[in-house]
Amino acid sequence: MGRVGALAPRLEWEEASTVRRIARENSAGRQAKRMQAISVLLEATEFSLMNVLAGAGSLRLVPVVDSAAPQMSPLTQMCLGGHAQAFAKAAMASAVPAIWHEGDARPETCWARRIAPPAPRSSGIVFPLPTGHGGGSIAIFSAPRRLDDETLCQAHLECFGLLKPAGNAKPAGSGSLPALSKRELECLKLTADGLTSEEIATRLGLSVHTANQYLANTTQKLNAVNRMHAVAKALRAGLFD
Amino acid sequence: MDSAAGNCGQMSIDISFTLDQSSAEPVLEREQLVDLFSRISTGIGADYYLVIQCLPGRANETSRILVCNWVFDVLESVGRDNLARIVQSQFSTRLGAPAKPFVCEDLAGLLPERAVAALVRNGHLDFACQQLQFGQARYGVIFSSAEKETLGSAAVSRAQMMCCYALSRIAPDLYVECADPLSERERECLRWVSEGKTTDEAAVILGVSSNTVNSYITHAIQKLSATNRAMAMATAIRNGLI
Numbered sequence: 001m002g003r004v005g006a007l008a009p010r011l012e013w014e015e016a017s018t019v020r021r022i023a024r025e026n027s028a029g030r031q032a033k034r035m036q037a038i039s040v041l042l043e044a045t046e047f048s049l050m051n052v053l054a055g056a057g058s059l060r061l062v063p064v065v066d067s068a069a070p071q072m073s074p075l076t077q078m079c080l081g082g083h084a085q086a087f088a089k090a091a092m093a094s095a096v097p098a099i100w101h102e103g104d105a106r107p108e109t110c111w112a113r114r115i116a117p118p119a120p121r122s123s124g125i126v127f128p129l130p131t132g133h134g135g136g137s138i139a140i141f142s143a144p145r146r147l148d149d150e151t152l153c154q155a156h157l158e159c160f161g162l163l164k165p166a167g168n169a170k171p172a173g174s175g176s177l178p179a180l181s182k183r184e185l186e187c188l189k190l191t192a193d194g195l196t197s198e199e200i201a202t203r204l205g206l207s208v209h210t211a212n213q214y215l216a217n218t219t220q221k222l223n224a225v226n227r228m229h230a231v232a233k234a235l236r237a238g239l240f241d
Numbered sequence: 242m243d244s245a246a247g248n249c250g251q252m253s254i255d256i257s258f259t260l261d262q263s264s265a266e267p268v269l270e271r272e273q274l275v276d277l278f279s280r281i282s283t284g285i286g287a288d289y290y291l292v293i294q295c296l297p298g299r300a301n302e303t304s305r306i307l308v309c310n311w312v313f314d315v316l317e318s319v320g321r322d323n324l325a326r327i328v329q330s331q332f333s334t335r336l337g338a339p340a341k342p343f344v345c346e347d348l349a350g351l352l353p354e355r356a357v358a359a360l361v362r363n364g365h366l367d368f369a370c371q372q373l374q375f376g377q378a379r380y381g382v383i384f385s386s387a388e389k390e391t392l393g394s395a396a397v398s399r400a401q402m403m404c405c406y407a408l409s410r411i412a413p414d415l416y417v418e419c420a421d422p423l424s425e426r427e428r429e430c431l432r433w434v435s436e437g438k439t440t441d442e443a444a445v446i447l448g449v450s451s452n453t454v455n456s457y458i459t460h461a462i463q464k465l466s467a468t469n470r471a472m473a474m475a476t477a478i479r480n481g482l483i
Contacts, residue, residue, distance in 0.1 A: 057432060095336060095375045096409045110267060111406045129337060130374075133478045153402050160337030194472030228471055229437030235478045 031065045031162050035139065038158045039067065041151060042125070044141035046075040049162060052088055054135035054236045059088040064137070065162075075142045078119040090115040091126045091138045097156060099125045099147070108148045127159045132238030137163060180218055180239065187214040189240050192231045268412040275308050277407050282310075285396045287384040289365060292408070293324055294417060295379045305417055307380070318359035323352045328381025333370040336405055340397035342369045344389055360385075369397040373405050376481035378416060380408050423482055427461040430454055432483045435474050 031049065039047045049065035061084055067073050079087055091098055098115040099107060101123035112125065125144050130136035139159040180188070183204070190200045201211040215227045224230035234240060269277065274292075282290045291309035304325040309316070327333065330351050332343050345366050348357050360366075364387035373380045382404045386392055423431070426447075433443040440458070444451040458470050467473035477483045 055436070093376075094409050095373065095405050111410075133374075133481065153399060153406070157337070157398060157402050163337070191471050192475035194468035194475075196469075225437035226439075228434055228474060231471060231475060232435035232437075232478060235475060241479070 028065060032067075032069065034158065034162055035065055035067070038139070038155050039141055041158070042141050042147070042155055043145035044125075044143055046073045046142040048073060048076040048079065048140045049137060050076075050079070050140070051137050052092055052135050054132065059085060059092065059135075061088050061138075075124065075140060078122060079140060081118060083116075083118050086116070087118045088138070091140075092128050092130065092134070092136065095128060095130065097125055097127045097152060099123070099144075109152045111149060111152060112147070127156050129160055129163060131163065132236045135236050135238070180221060180234070181214075184214045184218045184221070185234075185240060187211055188218050188227075188231055188234050191215065191227060192235065192240075267410065269407060269410050270412050271308065271415060274407060274411060274415070275310075278308060278404070279310070281400050281403055281407075282384060285369075285384065285393075285400045286391045287369075287386045289383075289385045291324065291383045291385075292404075293321070293328060293381045293383070295325055295328065295381060296417060307411075307415060312363060315359055315363040315365070319352075319356045323356045324383065325381070326351060327368075327370055327383065328372055330370075332368070333372045333381065334401070335372055336374075336401070340369050340371070340392075340394045340401055342367060342390075342392040342394060342397060344368070367392050369401075371401045371404065373408060374481070375409055377418075378408075379480065382408075423461055423464060423477070424457075427457045427464070428477075428483055430457040431461055431470075431474050431477050434458070434470060435478060435483060 035047045035049060039045075046067045047065070048063060048067065051062040051064055053060040053062060061080055063072070063076050063080070066076050068076075094113060097112045099112045100115050100117040101107070102117070102121055115126075117123075122142065123144075124140060124142040125147070126141075127139045128136065129139060139162065141155075186204060187200055190203060195203065197208050197211050197215070200206075201208045204211065206214075215230070218234070219225075219227055219230045222230045222233045224233050278290045278292065282288070289309070289311055291311055292307040293304050294307050295304045304321050306316070306321065306324075327348065332341065332347065332351075334341050345357060345360050345368070348360070348368075365385040366389045367386040369384045369392045371382045373382065382401065384392060384397065384400070429447060430443055433446060438446065440451050440454050444454045447454065458473070461477070462468075462470060462473040465473045465476045467476055474483075
């Protein structure tokens, strides 16, 4: 990985993006290994990690890690299929894991809730990993054979460990939002708390022009149409609370 | 396996409860919740537990204690508002993040002196705090122990996961709905605002006049105790209303 420092030559744009891509792939590799380990714990066959991007009223699933990578496993295809919206909604509806299976066999764990199968004659479990408000990620495993309370809890905790720590909690490689500077985030937070530009400027000891500039930057970085949209996007993505 | 999840030391925490065979989706009544939290506390070496529900946008009542085994005197001395403050502070972790136990002295900057003194006097020296939110319900869970440095991160992280499961399944009568929930139209207007639409654009989308949209937004602002539409929108998103 390129080292940034006074002595290292400045990377050309192309080299820099290659470095970023390799970094993403490497961390995707680490995530895949960890998912494999969780899969073994649950005695499941396939696994898939997806980001859930929340818009207003709709959810979008973006695959990140797949047990059949670089192909798309049948599990991922099933979840992205015709009932993707309903599946995503059901998965994120609660913080508790959701299972689906054929027939009425009562699972060992009393904590998981039951949801409609995304495809017939299949079984699986999905662990919701909420990060932003309404959005986050889901970790899906097909045909788990070991589902007692302890294992469930353990697996769920491990799944949370797949996400990048603190700050931006999205799994690497999600192609997600660029980082906002500390000042930009502060201005956004204060806007969400109901302050006007003048009040933000006074609070942070800036001029009104500067405060507006920070907010304009966030709007642009988050690909939003105005600052309200920027606040909403940042909240939903979990950039701040 | 990652040590953040790890094992919970010598004691294992039993989180089973009697499954109500007649219902597909079991709920926990108050007694069962109390029993469960007692077992979880004991399992991690905590002496006390407290579960608080934080309610959005209500003028007089900002939080409500769901279950706890604290002595009443301490509760009164510390006060619900200060407890809510702990839950919303940086000492509190979110779901899935590793637990961050802390000691009473760390609260010195956050709470008034008499509250901290009351905690110390009554044997609340070591703490672990977690914030949980599912949809519109927002909870804080505080474990405390009479001895410092007894709450370990790994054990508490697991316990916090179990608390999350337990709270997701509480009976409807234990949970308080937020007062004056938004009407469908008010919700729609706020949703469009959160998509970056102006009042006029929302009016076109909804097929009503701009005045009507403004009036819906004004009502939403009042109901959510906000100062302007940005704050109303943020409050609505934070509380799972849109």
